Amino acid sequence: MNGTRRWIGYVALTVVFALACGLLSWWQWSRRAEAVEAIELVEQNFDAAPVPLEAELPVLDDWSPSQEWQPVVMTGTYLVEDQLLVRNRPRNGGPGWEVLTPLRLDDGRVFVVDRGWLPLGSVDDVPDVVPAPPEGVVTVVARLKAGEPTLPGRSAPEGQISTIHLPQVADLVAGETWTGAYGLLESEDPAADSRPLPVVRPPADEGPHLSYAFQWIAFGVLAFVALFWGIRHERRARLEEERVAAGGEPAPERRRGRGGEDADAEDALLDAAGR
Missing domain, CATH: 1.10.287 (Helix Hairpins)
Structure with missing residues (x-):
């Protein structure tokens, strides 16, 4: 039992x-x-063809996961004074920064553009050089990306943020700002003399x-x-x-020798050789 x-x-x-x-x-x-x-x-x-930003995101807080990576095109002026650095952004195993530069469109609304990645500088608090965006009116093609959630308990110095939480960015920029998505820079016209490293295609x-x-x-x-x-x-x-x-006899046990060979076979060979 x-x-x-x-x-x-x-x-x-x-x-x-x-x-x-x-x-x-x-x-x-x-x-x-x-x-x-x-x-x-x-x-x-x-690799889809770019569409106008206003057509793809007519509402500032609009977003659908199916829109991720979709290229959009827009024309405006970079707000360099409102530029932000996003801390602790890895690339190829190394830490660094992403550069967020708001773009004010012709109608006054603002779209946040991630112009690319920069490595850590000789001083950890800032990159050595932050390439300047083009001055004046520029046509930008960027790929849409959803905003990120907040990170409780994480802080950053002035001019930096710890996560791309678009409502937080909007609070720092004067004017109506898209909060449903931001853009990963693909191209600028006219192009800047230099720019942060662009996004790479996900494998x-x-x-x-x-x-x-x-x-x-x-x-x-x-x-x-x-x-x-x-x-x-x-x-x-x-x-x-x-x-x-x-009252039966116990069954003979099989012994295993070195190398996994049967000990009974080994004994038989020894008997045949006269031990």
């Missing part, structure tokens, strides 16, 4: 483990689906989610294989005990 209860517990534990493996496999499938969706969105939007990498999903399924199956092996092994041991108790 105690053995039965014990194996019922083992079966229950195996079922729980297999269910957990199934949930983890499903989670990895979901992660892969998200990665595939992001890759398809890049392929669809990254089409699904990650290891598919292989992990199959691994979790395999772990769940192996749990039942181990359970059945344990049940079969214990049943054979119990039958052997009952046979011996009934």
Whole structure:
């Protein structure tokens, strides 16, 4: 009876483990689906023809995830005095800054343009050089990107921000400002003499989610294989005990020698050689 209860517990534990493996496999499938969706969105939007900003985002706080990476074109004047540096932005494993320069359009509204990335300077608080944007009226092509959430407890010196939280940026700029999305600079006309490093196309990498999903399924199956092996092994041991108790001879044990060779075969070879 105690053995039965014990194996019922083992079966229950195996079922729980297999269910957990199934949930983890499903989670990895979901992660892969998200990665595939992001890759398809890049392929669809990254090289699309630019559309007017006002047509793509007619409302200042409007945004749809399907608009990510869509190029938009606009004409205006950079507000250099309102330029901000975004702290702790990594690129190729190195820390640095992103440069946000608001662009005032002809109708007076403001769109935030991320002009690119700069590495850490000799003094950590600022880059060595922040390339100036073009002066006067400029036509800008930028790819749309959603704003970022706030980071509680994070602060930054004047002229810097810790995250691209567009309502916070809007509070620092005079005039109506788009808060649903900002733009990653693609081109400027006229072009500046130099500019921060531009955004790079996201790689089409699904990650290891598919292989992990199959691994979790395999772990769940192996749990039942181990359970059945344990049940079969214990049943054979119990039958052997009952046979011996009934007066039978114990079954000979197989001994394993070095290298995994059967010791009985080794003994037979020694006998044939006259030891």
